[in-house]
Amino acid sequence: DVKVTQSSRYLVKRTGEKVFLECVQDMDHENMFWYRQDPGLGLRLIYFSYDVKMKEKGDIPEGYSVSREKKERFSLILESASTNQTSMYLCASSLHTDRGNAFFGQGTRLTVV
Amino acid sequence: DAKTTQPTSMDCAEGRAANLPCNHSTISGNEYVYWYRQIHSQGPQYIIHGLKNNETNEMASLIITEDRKSSTLILPHATLRDTAVYYCIVSAPTDSWGKLQFGAGTQVVVTP
Numbered sequence: 637d638v639k640v641t642q643s644s645r646y647l648v649k650r651t652g653e654k655v656f657l658e659c660v661q662d663m664d665h666e667n668m669f670w671y672r673q674d675p676g677l678g679l680r681l682i683y684f685s686y687d688v689k690m691k692e693k694g695d696i697p698e699g700y701s702v703s704r705e706k707k708e709r710f711s712l713i714l715e716s717a718s719t720n721q722t723s724m725y726l727c728a729s730s731l732h733t734d735r736g737n738a739f740f741g742q743g744t745r746l747t748v749v
Numbered sequence: 750d751a752k753t754t755q756p757t758s759m760d761c762a763e764g765r766a767a768n769l770p771c772n773h774s775t776i777s778g779n780e781y782v783y784w785y786r787q788i789h790s791q792g793p794q795y796i797i798h799g800l801k802n803n804e805t806n807e808m809a810s811l812i813i814t815e816d817r818k819s820s821t822l823i824l825p826h827a828t829l830r831d832t833a834v835y836y837c838i839v840s841a842p843t844d845s846w847g848k849l850q851f852g853a854g855t856q857v858v859v860t861p
């Protein structure tokens with residue numbers, strides 16, 4: 637069974653902390669994505685990567701960075717967490733040849749206090 | 750700007766067919782129609798996609814009008830597990846690297 641695994645289901649961090657959200661996929665997918673989901677705002681794309689060490693900004697990249705050192709792993713970094721980054725974070729991956737068919741992880745619910 | 754318009758919510762009786770409409774009147778020639786669903790507290794799940802022909806898989810059927818300005822997702826025999834938010838998305842994968850623009854979707858509630 638194909639899988640996108642996010643390292644934590646729930647996370648509580650303090651304001652100002654550096655936060656790492658990890659995502660691993662086992663499908664050899666080239667593309668990987670980070671979204672956040674907030675009530676009333678839906679899913680919004682933060683960053684995506686179409687290859688190792690490649691990254692592109694999505695719609696709301698401010699306050700975030702990403703790292704993709706290996707094909708299977710895509711990390712989202714909150715350099716200095718703030719309360720407005722409290723959200724559900726969703727990782728996804730897809731093939732170059734089937735880009736619209738994305739597989740999502742279960743999500744990480746991050747609370748910044 | 751939203752590229753698709755869906756009803757906010759709809760109810761469906763268990764065992765009956767659920768027909769979920771979507772309007773995408775500004776769809777471009779190279780854009781596909783994708784449907785995803787999101788069950789509460791889970792990540793979105795791909796259901797089906799199509800360009801202009803009708804499509805069917807083990808989960809659902811997708812009917813796209815001839816002018817491609819609207820489509821309908823059909824869940825042939827809805828079960829309680831089909832209760833979810835359903836998203837209709839138009840995307841040209843070759844242009845967008847597979848980025849998906851999710852709208853508000855349709856909250857479908859399947860009742861016994």
